[in-house]
Amino acid sequence: MKKNYYPYLVYVLLALLICFVSCTQDSPKDPTTNDETTTTTSVEATTTTTGTTTTTTIPGTLSEASLVNGPEDWRDQVIYFMITDRFKDGDTGNNETRFRDNNPATPLHNPADHKKYHGGDLKGIMDNVGYLTDLGVNSIWITPVVYNVREDDGYTGYHGYWAWDMTMMDPHLIPNDLSTDKNRGINFYKHFVDTMHANNIYVIQDIVLNHMGNLFLYKIGGKENWNPTYKATGYGEAALLWIEESSHAGSAWIDIGLRRKPPAPFDSPSFYNLCGTLSDSYPLLGDLSGLDDLKTTSPDVRTVLKNIYIDWIKYAGIDGFRIDTVKHIETDFFEDFNLAVRNYVKGNNPNKKFIQFGEYFGTTHSVMKDYTTGNKMDSLLNFELYYAMNNVFRTYSTNGTLYATNKLTKELNNRSVLRDTPISDGGAGLSAADAVVNFIDNHDVARYLNAPGHNTTTLKSALAYILTTKGIPCIYYGTEKDLKASSASAEPGRIDMPNFDTTGDTYNFLKDMIKVRKDNVALRRGEIKVIKDSANAGIFAFSRYTGAASENIYVFFNTAKEDLADDAIYDSSEVDLLTKDETLTKIYPPGFEEISVMQDATGDYVKINLDAYSFKIFKKK
Ligand SMILES: [Ca+2]
Ligand SMILES: [Ca+2]
Ligand SMILES: [Ca+2]
Missing domain, CATH: 2.60.40.1180 (Golgi alpha-mannosidase II)
Structure with missing residues (x-):
């Protein structure tokens, strides 16, 4: 059984006393602080990479990562996006052992259920880095690595988008004996990033700045409410009710879900908007499906988020951020956040090209421009192209044919509203029109082959287009394995990689096309x-x-x-x-x-x- 507590780390007697008097929960260590009480005992991590077993010492203290330069030009990259939990279970020792409601009939680890943990972890990726290099991809985007809520209403936090503690590694991704040690967890991640770099693969970390997991509900007029209707002026900080302090206290699922009050400063009601349920008309301030919306207009919240994510760069040496749910965050937030990230990177390695691209689900370039002009993001995921390609390569119209190919021309032309010069102060060093991240499917939409009547012939055309058009191509894991879900929606598509064979027809097609792109600078x-x-x-x-x-x-x-x-x-x-x-x-x-x-x-x-x-x-x- 995995332990669900953290060691108290005590610097001085006063802190010890405060903790005895007032701490009702554990307080993970601040990763930015060197802890003099940390022992020098090292932890060994064994990694098998293409048949070679290496043992690496995982130190107990943090040290700054060397920021490798990053790609000379992000357009030379082919990104491979994997849901870490679904890629490969390389270490069964970290698999979730709990049950929903403590009922052994409903384990939270269940590879047969797409809502549950499947066991994939960083070692699973490291063990198969040879597969990635054989395919030819040279960047990976992995789902969020931070400590997540384990369970919420029958779903689990396998995907990483339900943060409980943004400063700590999720225990399902790292060796079990490191899971309660914040520094060693981060250092294992650094070891992972170093391993990818040693194989010429850059690492893009997925981050969520809009919300935490579902850690509180509301108490309004004496009544508890998970999702009150949207109220633009907010329900006030007094309405915030941590789940453990609600009438749900004592429910078995609170502990299972790790839905305790988050560590400071996220335990402050002032960090949240508290406006009730988000609506399409008012997407900024409400809670998305009950996920606690952070007050991203607050200077304090902004400072904390900047510091936390700069630390991930500082201590793990990653190469980029994919930023989740940007449509629910004020655009001016990004002038602040993205600029701070670039300034940190520039100050430590002026040659490093660090990319930041956002996810605005279903958007068009006319909206994307608001998130990329000025000193904001390098680019966004190219949903406008996704929809155009759906028509051109994938979805039959009523007369049984695909749609007009001029939809692709329109998408290219519409990029003219985007920032057409590189950001002046660093980053990826590209115009937003050049840095759009092109995809045929991902974890938020149905898999390509789930469209009615579709087969690998049209799949190949669609892949060929993102590998030959302008922008940065991104391949969703398993596409090369012809993965198809049980139904045409996003979550069932998050299935396990069936194997790591390098013999399949689509696999070799994709490998060949990636090589064609690499061999021809004009395509990049x-x-x-x-x-x-x-x-x-x-x-x-x-x-x-x-x-x-x-x-x-x-x-x-x-x-x-x-x-x-x-x-x-x-x-x-x-x-x-x-x-x-x-x-x-x-x-x-x-x-x-x-x-x-x-x-x-x-x-x-x-x-x-x-x-x-x-x-x-x-x-x-
Ligand atoms: Ca595992
Ligand atoms: Ca928000
Ligand atoms: Ca909530």
């Missing part, structure tokens, strides 16, 4: 111009170019259900990408093919054969 860093699109399913052709003609890449998609034979594709782009008598050589899929650029009264054109739902990539010979 070039500009993009659409050569031809269509008002129905059909052709979508574009070029990526750097200015050096020999690097020009031409990509042709056919999204129609009919084959296209010898279709003339005229260059309608204003940059004149096709020139008469030039020859283009196919670089993907394998097999020799050359086409010549021809000219008639309409202009320069090529003729190309494309099977239904297929694509080809050419390079100027």
